[in-house]
Amino acid sequence: MKLLTSLLLIASAAFAQDLVARGADVYVKSCATGYCHGLKGSGGGAPRLASRGFDEAFITRTVRSGITGTAMPAFGTTLARLDLAAVIAYVGSLNGIAPNPALAAMLRGPPARTLPPEAARGRALFYEASRGFARCATCHLVDGMGIAVTDAITKVPANAAELRGVSATHVATATAGGEAFPALVLSKGVTQVKVYDLTIAPPVLRVFPAASVTIQEGSAWKHASATQSYTDAELDAIVAFLKAVVQ
Amino acid sequence: MAAMKFTVLGLLFAAALTAQPTATTADWPSYGGTHAAWRYSALDQINASNVAKLAPVWAFQTGDYENGLQSTPIVVDGVLYLVSARSQVFALDAASGRRIWEYHYALPRTPGTNTQNRGLAVGAGKVFLGTYDDYMIALDAKTGAEVWKVAVDDQRQCGCAITGAPLFVKDKVVVGSTGGDGAFRGYLTAFNAETGRLAWRFYTVAGPGEKGHETWKGDSWKYGGGATWMTGSFDPALNLIYWGTGNAASDLYSGDRYASDALNGVKPGGVNLYTASVIALDADSGKLRWHYQEIPKDVWDFDAAYECVLVDRMVDGKMRKLLVHVNKSGYTFVLDRVTGEYIGAFPIVENHNWTSGVTKDGKFLDIVEPVEDKPTLICPGPAGGKSWNQMAFSPRTGFIYAPVLEQCAQLQARRQEPSEGRVYLGGTWAETSPPGGVVHSHLDAYDPVTGKRAWTYPYKYVLFASLLATAGDLVFTGDPEGFFFALDARSGKKLWSFQTGAGHRGSSVTYSVNGRQYIATPTGWGSIAGRALLNTWPEAEAFRSGSTLMVFALPEAK
Known part of the structure; x- marks a missing residue:
C-alpha cells in the first residue's frame, strides 16, 4: 500500500513536471507578449503574474473565464483542455503552487450559460x-x-x-439658449439642472445653471x-x- | 498700381487669416503645441547660452501614482491644465503651481488594466477629457464643473479605451481610442464642443457599401482594428484633419482578413483599408478626402498611429505643404498634405530587416512576414523603431528630432478566432536584441525631407519621453533614470541635466507668464513599455514611478 502510494506520487510528480513544462510553452505562445503578462510572468501591459500569492482556484477561474471589462480573454473556449490545465499549472508554479494532479478534472466545471x-x-x-x-x-x-x-x-x-x-411620456422638452430639445431630466436643483439631451444618439448628459434652462412636460420624441x-x-x-x- | 497693391495686401491679409500657427508663444494651447504638431516654441529667454542656470521653481504631485504620468500639459492665459493616468484633472497657476481647481473623475477600478491619459484639449472656454472607460467630458475651464458628458463606447464590450488627447478643431472636439490589438473596429468621433452632440464619426475600417470595404475578407472588417489611439493634426487653410490609424487586426495573422494580392491590389488601393494609414478628413463633415496606407496588410503591429507633423519644405526646388510621419516600422514617411501623394520614405532605425527597401513610389520590397510554424526575427519589433512619444521640429535648424529604439523580436503568427473586445494578436512575439548588438536607443536630428542625419545622441536604455524644441536652440527630453536634460539643437551636445527623481514617460512643454519663460515636464515611469523593459534590463526595476509635474525657469534677477 505504502509502495503503491509512493509510486503514484512519483508518477504524479512526473506528470506535474510535464504539465508545467507544457504550460511554459503555452504561456510563451499565448500570454507572454509585452502587451500582456511578459516573459515568466514579469508583467507588461497586463499585470505581473509571478509571486503574486495567487491560489489555484483564482488562476483557474481567471484563465478559463477571463475578466469582463478588460482585455483578458476567456481561454476556456480557445485552448485545448490539456493546454488549459498546463498553463494554469505554469502560472501556479510562478506563485509557488505545486500542480494539482486533479487539475484536468477540475477543468470540467459547470458549463457556460447558453441562451436559446x-x-x-x-x-x-x-x-x-x-x-x-x-x-x-x-x-x-x-x-x-x-x-x-x-x-x-x-x-x-x-x-x-x-x-x-x-411610452416616452417621461421625456420632457428643455429650452436653453433659445433652443428646445427632447430631454430626460435627471435632476432639477435650485442651482443646476441635469438632463440627457436626446437630440441625436448618443444621449449627452448636460448640466445647466438652473436659471438658464426651462423644462416643460412632454416631447415629440418617440x-x-x-x-x-x-x-x-x-x-x-x-x-x-x-x-x-x-x- | 494702387489696385495691385491693394490686391497684394488683400492676399497677404487672407494668407494671414488662414496661416497655420506652427510655433507656440506664451501659451501651449494644444497637444502638439499647435495643430501643426511641431512641439516647438518661439520662446528663447532660456537658450543655449544660459540653460546651465535652469533651476526648479515649483512641482505639483497629482497623487495618482500607479501608472506614471504620460500627459502633455496645456497652458492657456497663465493657467496650466494637467490630467493624470486615472483621468484626474488639475488647473494650476502656471507661474506658482497654486491649485485653482481639480476634477476627480470616478474611474471604475478594473483589475488588469493599464490606465493612461496622454492629455487634454482646451477651447471654447472648456477643458475636454477622454476617459479610460470611454467617456468624453467637457469641463468649465474656469471652475472645473462638468458641462457635458457622453459615452463614446462601452469598454466592457469594445475592450477599447480613450488614452490619447482629444483635438479641439473650430467648434468641435475630435477623439480616437485604443482597441486595435483586440477584436475591435476603429473609429474617430467628433462632438459639438458646446453641446456634446455627435457631429460625425469616421470608421477606419471600411464597412459594407463604403469604398475600401472590398479590401476585407468576409466579415473580418467587423474586428479589423485600425485604432486611432494617438492625436491628430489640423490644417486650417485646407480644413483637413490628419490622423494616423493603427494596425489591422488580428495583428500578426492576416489569413482571415486578406484574400490575395491579386484580389486586393496591394498598390495603389491598399489592403485592409484604412488601417496603418494616414487619413485626411474634412474637419466639418468627417468625410475622407484622401488616405495613404503606409503599411499595407500590416502583419507586424507596425501601426501608423503617431503624430502627423505639418511642415512646408522645399522638395526638388518647389515649396510643398508636407506631412511628416514616423511609424513603428522605423520608417519616416513624407507625404503631400494637400493630396496625400507619396513623396518619400526613409528608415531612421539602424536595424531593419522586414523589408530590403522602398521604391520611388512607396512600395516596400522583399517583405519578411511572420509565419505560423516557427518564430521569425523581425526588426524593429512590435515595440516599434519609435514609440508613441512625440518628435519635435525646429524651423530654425530645419531638423526633426526623434527618439529611436533599436530592438527586434521573434514573431510567430497563429490563427485566432476573434472574440469581441478581447485580445486579438493572432500570434505572439518575444523581444530580442538586434543581431550582433544590444537593445539601445538614440535621439536623432535629421532633415525631414532627405532623412540626412545631422547628429545623434546615443543612450543605453530607451528614450520614451516626447521631445520639445525651442527657439533658444534647445531640445529637451527626459530618460527613464530620472534625468531631464537639454541638448544643443544644432550639435546634440548635452548642455544641462537635472535628476527629477522619477523616470520620464510624458511630454514636456514651455510657456511664459509675465515675461518669464517656464519649462514643465511630467515625471513618473510606468506603462506597458516600462514594465516590458524588465525583460531586457533587470535593473529597470530601479526606474522610479510617480506622478509629478516639475517646472523650471531661470533665476529671477535680484
Whole structure:
C-alpha cells in the first residue's frame, strides 16, 4: 500500500513536471507578449503574474473565464483542455503552487450559460457594434453591458410593435439658449439642472445653471426613432433576449 | 498700381487669416503645441547660452501614482491644465503651481488594466477629457464643473479605451481610442464642443457599401482594428484633419482578413483599408478626402498611429505643404498634405530587416512576414523603431528630432478566432536584441525631407519621453533614470541635466507668464513599455514611478 502510494506520487510528480513544462510553452505562445503578462510572468501591459500569492482556484477561474471589462480573454473556449490545465499549472508554479494532479478534472466545471438561439441572436443585435450608436446598448444597460441612460428595464414588451411604441411620456422638452430639445431630466436643483439631451444618439448628459434652462412636460420624441435601425424580426429576437435575461 | 497693391495686401491679409500657427508663444494651447504638431516654441529667454542656470521653481504631485504620468500639459492665459493616468484633472497657476481647481473623475477600478491619459484639449472656454472607460467630458475651464458628458463606447464590450488627447478643431472636439490589438473596429468621433452632440464619426475600417470595404475578407472588417489611439493634426487653410490609424487586426495573422494580392491590389488601393494609414478628413463633415496606407496588410503591429507633423519644405526646388510621419516600422514617411501623394520614405532605425527597401513610389520590397510554424526575427519589433512619444521640429535648424529604439523580436503568427473586445494578436512575439548588438536607443536630428542625419545622441536604455524644441536652440527630453536634460539643437551636445527623481514617460512643454519663460515636464515611469523593459534590463526595476509635474525657469534677477 505504502509502495503503491509512493509510486503514484512519483508518477504524479512526473506528470506535474510535464504539465508545467507544457504550460511554459503555452504561456510563451499565448500570454507572454509585452502587451500582456511578459516573459515568466514579469508583467507588461497586463499585470505581473509571478509571486503574486495567487491560489489555484483564482488562476483557474481567471484563465478559463477571463475578466469582463478588460482585455483578458476567456481561454476556456480557445485552448485545448490539456493546454488549459498546463498553463494554469505554469502560472501556479510562478506563485509557488505545486500542480494539482486533479487539475484536468477540475477543468470540467459547470458549463457556460447558453441562451436559446432566438435570444442569442437578439443579444448580438442588442449590442451590435456595426450599428454605431443606433443600437439598444447606446441607452440601455442589460446583462452587464450597455450605457445606463434609462432606468433598468423591468417590463419586457411583448413584441416588436410594443417595443417600438414604448411610452416616452417621461421625456420632457428643455429650452436653453433659445433652443428646445427632447430631454430626460435627471435632476432639477435650485442651482443646476441635469438632463440627457436626446437630440441625436448618443444621449449627452448636460448640466445647466438652473436659471438658464426651462423644462416643460412632454416631447415629440418617440422610442420608435431609437429603434429605426432594426427590422421587426430583429426586434422580436431582442424581445426574446430581454425575456431571457430581465428578471 | 494702387489696385495691385491693394490686391497684394488683400492676399497677404487672407494668407494671414488662414496661416497655420506652427510655433507656440506664451501659451501651449494644444497637444502638439499647435495643430501643426511641431512641439516647438518661439520662446528663447532660456537658450543655449544660459540653460546651465535652469533651476526648479515649483512641482505639483497629482497623487495618482500607479501608472506614471504620460500627459502633455496645456497652458492657456497663465493657467496650466494637467490630467493624470486615472483621468484626474488639475488647473494650476502656471507661474506658482497654486491649485485653482481639480476634477476627480470616478474611474471604475478594473483589475488588469493599464490606465493612461496622454492629455487634454482646451477651447471654447472648456477643458475636454477622454476617459479610460470611454467617456468624453467637457469641463468649465474656469471652475472645473462638468458641462457635458457622453459615452463614446462601452469598454466592457469594445475592450477599447480613450488614452490619447482629444483635438479641439473650430467648434468641435475630435477623439480616437485604443482597441486595435483586440477584436475591435476603429473609429474617430467628433462632438459639438458646446453641446456634446455627435457631429460625425469616421470608421477606419471600411464597412459594407463604403469604398475600401472590398479590401476585407468576409466579415473580418467587423474586428479589423485600425485604432486611432494617438492625436491628430489640423490644417486650417485646407480644413483637413490628419490622423494616423493603427494596425489591422488580428495583428500578426492576416489569413482571415486578406484574400490575395491579386484580389486586393496591394498598390495603389491598399489592403485592409484604412488601417496603418494616414487619413485626411474634412474637419466639418468627417468625410475622407484622401488616405495613404503606409503599411499595407500590416502583419507586424507596425501601426501608423503617431503624430502627423505639418511642415512646408522645399522638395526638388518647389515649396510643398508636407506631412511628416514616423511609424513603428522605423520608417519616416513624407507625404503631400494637400493630396496625400507619396513623396518619400526613409528608415531612421539602424536595424531593419522586414523589408530590403522602398521604391520611388512607396512600395516596400522583399517583405519578411511572420509565419505560423516557427518564430521569425523581425526588426524593429512590435515595440516599434519609435514609440508613441512625440518628435519635435525646429524651423530654425530645419531638423526633426526623434527618439529611436533599436530592438527586434521573434514573431510567430497563429490563427485566432476573434472574440469581441478581447485580445486579438493572432500570434505572439518575444523581444530580442538586434543581431550582433544590444537593445539601445538614440535621439536623432535629421532633415525631414532627405532623412540626412545631422547628429545623434546615443543612450543605453530607451528614450520614451516626447521631445520639445525651442527657439533658444534647445531640445529637451527626459530618460527613464530620472534625468531631464537639454541638448544643443544644432550639435546634440548635452548642455544641462537635472535628476527629477522619477523616470520620464510624458511630454514636456514651455510657456511664459509675465515675461518669464517656464519649462514643465511630467515625471513618473510606468506603462506597458516600462514594465516590458524588465525583460531586457533587470535593473529597470530601479526606474522610479510617480506622478509629478516639475517646472523650471531661470533665476529671477535680484
